[in-house]
Amino acid sequence: MSHDFNVLALIKGPERFVFVYDDQSRDRLIDELRERAADPQCNLTWFDAVVLTQKAREDADEETFTLQPTTDDGERPLSWYEQHPGDE
Numbered sequence: 001m002s003h004d005f006n007v008l009a010l011i012k013g014p015e016r017f018v019f020v021y022d023d024q025s026r027d028r029l030i031d032e033l034r035e036r037a038a039d040p041q042c043n044l045t046w047f048d049a050v051v052l053t054q055k056a057r058e059d060a061d062e063e064t065f066t067l068q069p070t071t072d073d074g075e076r077p078l079s080w081y082e083q084h085p086g087d088e
Helices: 023-038 046-064
Strands: 006-012 015-021
Touching: 006 023, 006 046, 015 023, 015 046, 023 046
Parallel strands: none
Antiparallel strands: 006 015
């Protein structure tokens, strides 16, 4: 059984904020973002915390509702890149 991890990152000039978490610890991540934004010693702003929180929640919503498109015969249709090789 695999255990999936999520990565949330913010690069602000020379600073790097990288958070690795699993789905069960998403609420703890959001609490941590709030704590860091409230800490005057940390350069993570409230705006940064809101943006990162929103991204973590959006990622959770995408994981909950993911569809794999199929054709009438049950086959997976070609992606745009498969239909247009070299047109990236």
